Amino acid sequence: MSVEQNTDLIPLKVHGVLVDPNTDTQIVVLRDETNADVLPIWVGTAEGTSIRLALEDVVPPRPMSHDLITSFIDHLGMTVSHIVVTDVKNNTYFATIHFTSNGLERTVDARPSDAIAVALRAKCPIYVTSDVLKRRGGDNLDAWLAKLDPQQFGQSETSEA
């Protein structure tokens, strides 16, 4: 099933990574291309940092974990074609990394943070299913964040975050 035939996928761009100084958490802000919808996803420090490094095109002196994943993919002649944030259940987001190897399309299950960190390095598209965006997206990040009670966990990657 190619991306073009599936009208269920909404392309997103990583708008930025917010850092909450009080907790150890970071928020990856995804926006659709019209900037109409916002999808914030809570991630851990290491993942948030990895995404920020990729956004800023910073190459660290030694390969970090996601650089290593990218290195495996390159060395083994594989290509990441796209990633999809596929579902959200009980505050946990799910994602899939689509890649090709030897002409065959393959997928692996991943957390959205890892998938996004890899996608940015691979410079490949990031999608969300329209269902997830409808369920969890907002139309205004500030209003969405303001509504958030600091005691209450937002949509996070893992239920243990």
Next chain:
Amino acid sequence: MITQMNVRGLLFDPYNNAYIVILRDEENSDMLPIWVGKSEASAISFALESISPPRPMTHDLMKSILDNVDAKVLSAVVTDLKDNTYFAKIHLWYGDSEYSIDSRPSDAIALALRAEAPIFTTEEVLRKQNSEELERWLENLKPEDFGKFET
């Protein structure tokens, strides 16, 4: 000449707010202390305790990508020590070729543990490490005794 090493410990270093992975050879005569960050220490700790988190963490993803294409992790080797930085390589078997991929030791160790692949180091690394004042480090972690960082 390479020596097989095992992960013998994972400590917290309060002076540097970092973690130390202790590698030892089979006879417990040689030791490599490798400073790593929190998330790498977590990844190594989970593997050591065979903890399977509900969602795949970064090194689980690394392994699952390799499994997906039938690439085997042959070994992780700590290959060099320069300016307080350790270097490592991950050896993979894929298709009918061997690949050698530059890596930080923490990632190499975290992956090797998940793949149940051996961890090695070279005689040169052990020699370089031993020539640092190891005994003093062992007795007394002092703030000025900067350890070996990964980056």
